[in-house]
Amino acid sequence: MSLIENIIRPEIRALSAYHVPDSGGFVKLDAMENPYTLPPELRNELAQRLAQVAMNRYPVPSYTELKAAICANLGVPDGFGVVLGNGSDELIAMLSVACAKPGAKALAPLPGFVMYAMSARLAGMEFVGVPLKADFALDLPAMLEAIKQHRPAITYLAYPNNPTGNLYDAEQVVEIIRAVGDSGVVVVDEAYQPFAQASFMPRLPEFANLIVMRTVSKLGLAGIRLGYMAASAALLAEFDKVRPPYNVNVLTQAAAEFVLQHTRILDEQAAALREQREAMRATLAALPEVQVFPSAANFLLLRVQSKTKSADDVFANLLERKVLIKNVGKMHALLENCLRVTVSTPQENALFIDSLQAALLS
Numbered sequence: 599m600s601l602i603e604n605i606i607r608p609e610i611r612a613l614s615a616y617h618v619p620d621s622g623g624f625v626k627l628d629a630m631e632n633p634y635t636l637p638p639e640l641r642n643e644l645a646q647r648l649a650q651v652a653m654n655r656y657p658v659p660s661y662t663e664l665k666a667a668i669c670a671n672l673g674v675p676d677g678f679g680v681v682l683g684n685g686s687d688e689l690i691a692m693l694s695v696a697c698a699k700p701g702a703k704a705l706a707p708l709p710g711f712v713m714y715a716m717s718a719r720l721a722g723m724e725f726v727g728v729p730l731k732a733d734f735a736l737d738l739p740a741m742l743e744a745i746k747q748h749r750p751a752i753t754y755l756a757y758p759n760n761p762t763g764n765l766y767d768a769e770q771v772v773e774i775i776r777a778v779g780d781s782g783v784v785v786v787d788e789a790y791q792p793f794a795q796a797s798f799m800p801r802l803p804e805f806a807n808l809i810v811m812r813t814v815s816k817l818g819l820a821g822i823r824l825g826y827m828a829a830s831a832a833l834l835a836e837f838d839k840v841r842p843p844y845n846v847n848v849l850t851q852a853a854a855e856f857v858l859q860h861t862r863i864l865d866e867q868a869a870a871l872r873e874q875r876e877a878m879r880a881t882l883a884a885l886p887e888v889q890v891f892p893s894a895a896n897f898l899l900l901r902v903q904s905k906t907k908s909a910d911d912v913f914a915n916l917l918e919r920k921v922l923i924k925n926v927g928k929m930h931a932l933l934e935n936c937l938r939v940t941v942s943t944p945q946e947n948a949l950f951i952d953s954l955q956a957a958l959l960s
């Protein structure tokens with residue numbers, strides 16, 4: 599056996615690394631980033647704040663002030679707290695590690711966010727995927743049956759879902775939370791909450807097994823890497839044991855505390871993007887060669903239904919035009935010929951639509 603075979607777990611060897619394409623020189627519409635920055639005067643003020651940060655010191659690992667600011671400004675109900683992560687990707691990893699008893703399973707609808715399955719497998723958990731319906735709604739009977747059969751320790755529901763963009767029926771989400779009961783937690787992942795304006799956060803007190811997870815990534819701060827999850831104190835105390843003590847760095851902490859004093863700007867940016875999303879959807883809906891799906895997020899899912907061009911052709915042609923979106927057609931059978939595009943500024947959206955039309959004609 600080789601060194602690699604001697605030391606690396608077979609399930610890790612079988613994985614391929616999460617691939618992030620090099621986007622230098624591209625109009626970048628592949629990762630649901632917010633195209634807007636902070637206004638110059640706030641950037642200057644932030645620079646002053648960051649200059650004061652004691653980078654020679656470790657963070658204070660309780661993160662008391664940042665957590666209090668999140669709870670106060672982002673709608674965490676009284677009596678509930680948060681655990682912070684280096685992006686919600688780290689929170690997902692922490693959940694997996696904490697729950698990975700021998701034989702424990704994680705469950706999520708598919709197509710869904712790939713990190714749920716990836717993280718579960720890295721932690722040694724089995725992952726169970728339950729297909730959505732063709733319109734990307736939850737297949738509730740299939741979900742309830744899978745929950746009964748597998749008794750998942752973690753059930754993930756992205757609300758709204760990535761890469762489909764739709765918001766699941768809230769009553770069905772509640773049925774799932776109840777069906778899981780005290781045999782598992784249900785993670786409602788609200789990465790796109792500012793664009794959905796729907797949330798389970800206020801409903802935390804109703805369900806002992808509910809975790810509401812969010813990130814600042816899609817609302818304009820992807821680069822600082824900060825996620826948070828809110829749940830009962832009893833659950834959070836356990837997950838906090840898995841958290842590396844200094845997982846949020848002092849610059850992120852200072853930047854987040856600063857931005858949380860100016861949430862109005864982020865709210866305005868999210869409102870502008872919601873408006874752009876609807877404008878872009880209407881334009882795309884008028885193109886005969888594409889089907890565009892409803893979205894409660896800051897991206898749109900399209901299906902190429904041209905007689906001469908596949909989604910792969912269109913994606914490749916857009917790359918030649920220096921427009922980077924995400925080709926999700928191979929992710930799942932339900933996504934055949936589908937592409938996902940981030941909603942951006944009016945200029946970039948117009949450029950995308952022009953490029954898409956040109957690609958369809960080429």
Ligand SMILES: *Cc1c(COP(=O)(O)O)cnc(C)c1O
Pocket residue numbers: 684685686687688711756759760787789812813814815820823824825
């Ligand atoms: C982008 C995304 C995340 C990851 O967020 P980070 O905080 O950047 O790690 C989590 N969940 C869903 C559904 C996402 O689309």
